Amino acid sequence: MNTKKYCAVLVGLGLVTLSACGSGSDQSSGSGSDKTVTLVSHDSWAVSKNVLKDFEKQSGYTVKVLKDGDAGQAVNKAILTKDNPQGDVFFGVDNTLLSRALDNGLFQSYDAKGSATVKPAYRVDETKHRVTPIDTGDICVNYDKAYFSKHKLTPPASFADLVKPAYKNLLVTENAATSSPGLGFLLGSAAQFGDDGWQTYWKKLQANGVKVVDGWEQAYDQEFSGSAGGKKAGGDRPLVVSYASSPPAEVIYGDPKPTTAPTGVSYGTCFRQTEYAGLLSNAGNTKGGKAFIDFLLTKEFQQDMPLNMFVYPVIEGAQVPQEFVEYGRQAPDPETMAPAKIAANRDQWVKSWTSLVLK
Amino acid sequence: MALPVAFFAVFFAYPVAAIVARGLKVDGAWQLGRIGDVLAQSDIRHVLWFTTWQALASTVLTLLIALPGAYVFARFDFPGRHVLRAVVTVPFVLPTVVVGTAFLALVGRGGLLDDLWGVRLDTTVWAILLAHVFFNYAVVVRTVGGLWAQLDPRQEEAARMLGASRLRAWRKVTLPALAPAVAAAALMVFLFTFTSFGVVQILGGPTFSTLEVEIYRQTSEIFDLATAAVLTIVQFVAVGAILAVHAWTVRRRETALRLVDPSVTARRPRGAGQWSLLAGVLVSVLLLLVLPLAVLVQRSLDSPDFGYYRALTHDDGGTFLVPPIAAIGNSLEYAVAATAIAVVIGGLAAAALTRRDAGRLVRGFDALLMLPLGVSAVTVGFGFLISLDKPPVDLRSSWILVPLAQALVGVPFVVRTMLPVLRAVDGRLREAAAVLGASPWRVWREVDLPLVRRALLIAAGFAFAVSLGEFGATVFIARPDNPTLPVAVARLLSRPGDLNYGQAMALSAILMVVCAVALLVLERLRTDRTGEF
Numbered sequence: 001m002n003t004k005k006y007c008a009v010l011v012g013l014g015l016v017t018l019s020a021c022g023s024g025s026d027q028s029s030g031s032g033s034d035k036t037v038t039l040v041s042h043d044s045w046a047v048s049k050n051v052l053k054d055f056e057k058q059s060g061y062t063v064k065v066l067k068d069g070d071a072g073q074a075v076n077k078a079i080l081t082k083d084n085p086q087g088d089v090f091f092g093v094d095n096t097l098l099s100r101a102l103d104n105g106l107f108q109s110y111d112a113k114g115s116a117t118v119k120p121a122y123r124v125d126e127t128k129h130r131v132t133p134i135d136t137g138d139i140c141v142n143y144d145k146a147y148f149s150k151h152k153l154t155p156p157a158s159f160a161d162l163v164k165p166a167y168k169n170l171l172v173t174e175n176a177a178t179s180s181p182g183l184g185f186l187l188g189s190a191a192q193f194g195d196d197g198w199q200t201y202w203k204k205l206q207a208n209g210v211k212v213v214d215g216w217e218q219a220y221d222q223e224f225s226g227s228a229g230g231k232k233a234g235g236d237r238p239l240v241v242s243y244a245s246s247p248p249a250e251v252i253y254g255d256p257k258p259t260t261a262p263t264g265v266s267y268g269t270c271f272r273q274t275e276y277a278g279l280l281s282n283a284g285n286t287k288g289g290k291a292f293i294d295f296l297l298t299k300e301f302q303q304d305m306p307l308n309m310f311v312y313p314v315i316e317g318a319q320v321p322q323e324f325v326e327y328g329r330q331a332p333d334p335e336t337m338a339p340a341k342i343a344a345n346r347d348q349w350v351k352s353w354t355s356l357v358l359k
Numbered sequence: 360m361a362l363p364v365a366f367f368a369v370f371f372a373y374p375v376a377a378i379v380a381r382g383l384k385v386d387g388a389w390q391l392g393r394i395g396d397v398l399a400q401s402d403i404r405h406v407l408w409f410t411t412w413q414a415l416a417s418t419v420l421t422l423l424i425a426l427p428g429a430y431v432f433a434r435f436d437f438p439g440r441h442v443l444r445a446v447v448t449v450p451f452v453l454p455t456v457v458v459g460t461a462f463l464a465l466v467g468r469g470g471l472l473d474d475l476w477g478v479r480l481d482t483t484v485w486a487i488l489l490a491h492v493f494f495n496y497a498v499v500v501r502t503v504g505g506l507w508a509q510l511d512p513r514q515e516e517a518a519r520m521l522g523a524s525r526l527r528a529w530r531k532v533t534l535p536a537l538a539p540a541v542a543a544a545a546l547m548v549f550l551f552t553f554t555s556f557g558v559v560q561i562l563g564g565p566t567f568s569t570l571e572v573e574i575y576r577q578t579s580e581i582f583d584l585a586t587a588a589v590l591t592i593v594q595f596v597a598v599g600a601i602l603a604v605h606a607w608t609v610r611r612r613e614t615a616l617r618l619v620d621p622s623v624t625a626r627r628p629r630g631a632g633q634w635s636l637l638a639g640v641l642v643s644v645l646l647l648l649v650l651p652l653a654v655l656v657q658r659s660l661d662s663p664d665f666g667y668y669r670a671l672t673h674d675d676g677g678t679f680l681v682p683p684i685a686a687i688g689n690s691l692e693y694a695v696a697a698t699a700i701a702v703v704i705g706g707l708a709a710a711a712l713t714r715r716d717a718g719r720l721v722r723g724f725d726a727l728l729m730l731p732l733g734v735s736a737v738t739v740g741f742g743f744l745i746s747l748d749k750p751p752v753d754l755r756s757s758w759i760l761v762p763l764a765q766a767l768v769g770v771p772f773v774v775r776t777m778l779p780v781l782r783a784v785d786g787r788l789r790e791a792a793a794v795l796g797a798s799p800w801r802v803w804r805e806v807d808l809p810l811v812r813r814a815l816l817i818a819a820g821f822a823f824a825v826s827l828g829e830f831g832a833t834v835f836i837a838r839p840d841n842p843t844l845p846v847a848v849a850r851l852l853s854r855p856g857d858l859n860y861g862q863a864m865a866l867s868a869i870l871m872v873v874c875a876v877a878l879l880v881l882e883r884l885r886t887d888r889t890g891e892f
Contacts, residue, residue: 043850067850069834073579077835080381081744100582175565178580214565221860222463229860232658233464234473255662255858350581355402358565 037288038064038087040280042074045091046308047301055295061288070215071180071275072097079104082281088289091134091277091296096183098124098131098276099343107131107278110290114297117315122274124339131276134296135311138244138331139184140270141171142263144226147238156239158268159192162205169209172223172237175358177350179215180273185241186353187342188271191335195345202356211237212357220246226263228254244270245310248327252307261327270331275311363708363770364724370763371731374742375591378578381745382588390585397589403573407593410553410569413484417491417552418545424492424643425499426541431640432500433507435633436625443641445878447648448497452824452874454845455557455831457867461655462490462562486562491555493647495548502544503537508625510536539608546605550598554733556831570594575737591738598733599726606726652871659864667861683862686847687869690827693758693843697765697826702819704766705773712774713781728774731767736831739764743836758841764832769822776821780814820881824874844870 039045045067052063066086068074075093078085079101093101101107107130115123115132122133141162143155156162162171174182190198213219221229224240227250247261277296279289295301302313306320312330313320383390397403432444450458466472466480466489473479480486510533518528556571568576570590577587628637659667671684705728712725731739743760784807792802830845837846844866851863 069579076579076582077741077744079582080741086744178565178576212565214560218561232661232860253858255666255861347581 034285034288035060035062036064037061037089037285037292038066039292040066040068040074040078040085040087040090042071042092043067043069044071044309048304048308051300051304054300055292059288059291059295061291063292072178075101075106078280079106082106085280085282085284088280088283088285089277089292090280092275093131093278094180094273094275095124095337095339096180096187096273096342096346098339099346101278102130103343105281108281108283108286110279110293112290112297113294114315117297117317119314119316122314124274124276131278132293132297133274133314134277135302135305135309136272136274136314136330137311138270138272138334139181139188139241140244140331140334141185141266142220142224142226142240142242142246143266144224144238145262145264147225155264156266156269158266159189159201161266162210162239162269163201163208165208167208167239169211170237171205171209171239171241172211172213172219173241174216174219175212175214176353181216181219181241181243182212183346183350184271184273185269186349187337187346188269188335190345190349191271191337198349199352199356202353206357210357216242226250239266243310244328244331245306245312245324246328248323249310251327252323265328265331267331267333270334272331272334272336274314363704363711363728366704367727370743370747371734371739371767374746375595375734375738376742377746378584378738378742379588379591382584382586382591393585394589394592397586398593403586403590406568406570406573406590409567413487413491413559413567413569414549414553414555416484417488417495417555418549420488421492421495421499421548421552422541422545424647425496426503427636428496428640428644429500429504429507431637433504434512434625435628435637437628437637440625441883442879443644444500445875445881447500447644448878449652449871449875450493450648451495451497452828452878453871454828454848454867455561457655457845457848457870458490458493458651459557459561460863461651461867462486462493462558464654464658465651484563484567487555487559487567489647490558490562491548491552493651494558495551496644496648498547498551499544502547503540506540507537542608543605546601546608550601550605550733553597553601554594554735556736570597571735571737574735578737578741587738591735594733594735595730598730602726602729602733605729655864655871656868659861659868661864662861667858667865670858670862671865683847683851683866686842686844686866687873689841690844690870691873693761693765694823694826696759696762697769697829698819698823700762700766701769701773701822701826702815705770705818705822706777706815708770709774709777709781712778725774725778729771732771736764736768736829737835739767740832740835743832760836761833761843762826764836765826765829766822767832768829769825772821772825773818776818777811777814780811784810817881820877824877827870827874827877 045065056062064087068077068086071092071094074090075097078090082105090101090106093106102125109129110132111129112132115129118133122136124133125131141156147153148155153166156164156167161167173185176182176186186198189201192198193201211223213223219240220227220242221235222233223235223237224230224242225235225238226240227235227246229235230240244265244267247263247265250263251258251261277293279286279293283289297315299315299318302315302318303320305311305313306324312324383393428447432440463486466478466486480489515528515532518532519525523531553569554571555569556575559567559569559572560575563572570593574587574590574594577583577590628634661667672682708724708728743764747760788806789802792806793799797805827843828845829843830849833843834846834849837843842850848863848866848870851859851866
């Protein structure tokens with residue numbers, strides 16, 4: 001049978017391919033090398049090139065970045081691969097998911113050099129130092145300025161406002177089971193109305209026509225009438241759960257740049273989110289990882305962060321950029337929740353919320 | 360045979376088993392009781408029910424809309440036929456994230472339907488069904504139309520000559536010949552829609568969830584690995600059953616039919632009925648297939664002086680560490696490597712399956728080769744990460760991981776394209792050549808190679824296009840400093856602002872053009888005996 005001949009030729013080809021694989025893996029396995037430090041993060045990770053170059057020059061390490069999907073996904077994937085992690089440092093676990101990371105032993109202890117400069121409000125896990133706070137932001141309802149001035153309506157100011165008849169069918173939010181702003185908004189309502197009250201609140205929100213979509217992109221860039229993407233997509237919801245830093249982003253990414261932000265923030269609906277970095281258990285280059293975490297707390301990085309990731313610094317004395325001052329600000333009095341309380345309730349709340357709002 | 364088996368064992372069975380074990384094994388003991396627990400939940404049963412009925416509905420709708428198309432493409436000769444045939448195949452290889460967004464722009468708010476009639480279908484099941492038709496139209500046109508074009512029309516004419524009515528002649532002659540192909544196409548569409556992921560995620564909103572989407576949510580977002588593992592097993596069993604039936608229909612189709620060269624069966628439409636059928640099909644193709652793609656292109660150009668395209672070359676240190684345009688090069692490189700792997704593995708498998716002494720076991724392998732099409736890409740992606748990370752197979756940080764995952768999806772296409780052609784090579788030709796004194800090598804070169812060369816190229820082309828668009832598994836394993844096109848699109852879409860959105864549209868348009876060009880080249884090569892896709 002001549003099929004044997006095919007096999008011979010194809011096997012030959014196959015060996016070439018497979019040997020190519022072999023040599024490929026040698027070249028590019030990086031985390032074992034002492035000169036490279038590998039950061040695992042979520043898609044929103046960004047840093048100015050020159051700032052990162054400065055770190056590389058000063059420390060002698062080359063930084064490799066692996067961005068692993070959205071925040072929740074990146075955390076879960078890091079947990080799945082923790083025995084043989086993809087990198088040395090993980091950045092981007094927030095207070096809503098922190099317990100999952102810590103309970104699964106994702107991080108090892110390291111007390112970062114700059115940890116004393118972190119504002120006390122953001123510090124956690126201070127006995128074991130498994131994570132270091134890096135940035136903070138507020139999940140808040142954003143509104144479409146044009147809509148509210150056109151309809152001569154005051155934008156909602158608080159959680160309680162959102163269930164008023166004047167705002168019927170105006171709000172779009174994200175699925176709390178699958179999206180971190182969605183989860184933040186749920187936790188904010190739970191902080192505001194208490195362990196028992198939040199379900200009643202959500203029933204009222206639902207009666208008032210809240211729309212739930214899966215992720216932030218869809219809510220903000222498709223459904224929301226105030227964002228550039230939403231305008232284009234014909235979004236018709238003038239209220240959206242997003243971030244306090246979204247208005248500056250609308251200006252900075254605007255094409256052409258608008259002179260004022262087209263959107264505003266309802267500061268009474270905010271939930272504060274803090275993001276942490278940690279040294280991964282079983283990291284190949286712990287020394288480099290430590291140096292990198294130190295770098296994340298330097299003034300240079302902290303001041304570079306806002307325009308790259310649209311978050312606020314956590315250390316004392318870091319300046320925020322002009323656009324942040326002009327087009328937005330941090331919520332003066334956001335809702336917060338102790339990590340232990342989030343850990344104890346998160347999964348149950350999300351489950352109840354899902355059957356209450358989605359099914 | 361050994362190489363494909365080893366390939367699938369290491370890069371498919373092992374990773375999938377590893378991720379399932381991770382969910383269902385506690386302290387070394389299997390917790391099989393979890394299966395019952397999970398299946399007893401009303402939420403999960405709802406997902407199973409929805410998955411099944413939307414797949415059935417999608418399949419019926421696709422057949423209704425695409426069968427006339429299959430007929431028209433098979434039997435009518437009209438200008439632009441080949442180009443159009445390639446065009447209807449483009450959706451099939453587009454990344455779901457791009458298609459979902461384009462479709463949302465069409466049937467969602469502010470979309471064309473909304474502007475014209477105030478009709479909005481987003482977050483309804485209709486959007487999902489229509490997008491499924493968009494995706495799978497080509498499956499029916501190629502599977503059924505391919506055979507239809509080769510059925511000898513004279514057989515039907517003979518029946519009519521003998522006094523049968525037109526309907527009766529069609530029912531007694533053409534329908535039985537066509538039925539297995541229709542069944543095979545229907546099963547493929549059912550398989551693809553049963554395991555639908557991107558479409559349902561983008562268009563369905565949070566209330567609609569297929570098994571595949573639920574596996575993704577449970578693994579990646581809710582981190583309930585046990586539930587995800589149970590759902591993976593359920594999907595595995597369901598897909599296995601679908602494939603078993605498919606393999607059976609394929610075998611039936613290979614019963615001898617009198618096939619003729621398709622170029623003789625196609626002719627210019629005659630009479631008002633045929634012209635209006637042609638017009639109807641063209642309109643449906645235009646509305647359902649071309650329009651969403653046109654909206655995509657229009658949006659990518661919605662900036663003066665190709666602003667979104669020019670922005671792709673800027674290296675601003677933002678979303679990636681490289682300019683987005685670099686994703687094109689990465690994608691092409693990955694796709695070439697994936698194609699090489701898929702052609703080698705698929706070609707070997709097809710050769711082994713063609714052997715006359717191939718037993719039951721080998722035939723079973725035929726169906727197994729199709730499994731990657733139906734098994735959750737998320738499961739494969741996660742499985743790669745947790746299982747291929749220690750010696751002897753430590754590829755975790757290697758670039759080859761991406762082409763390997765993409766090749767898994769490409770192999771079924773290669774096998775399905777090569778198999779009919781290899782089986783059709785007449786053994787007597789080889790014997791004749793051998794009798795005349797040709798060496799086995801020469802026999803292969805002079806007899807087999809010329810016969811299969813085109814099929815091989817077509818198989819490679821399909822594997823290439825599919826690899827280029829693969830998203831589900833790639834998104835988990837592609838390295839961020841080397842994003843592929845679909846991954847780059849998804850990342851850009853997930854960032855706020857006009858420019859990112861526009862760049863995503865521009866990259867999508869580029870991807871679409873690359874796929875379209877690849878397919879147009881394939882159309883030129885097509886031998887018409889080949890392929891079920």
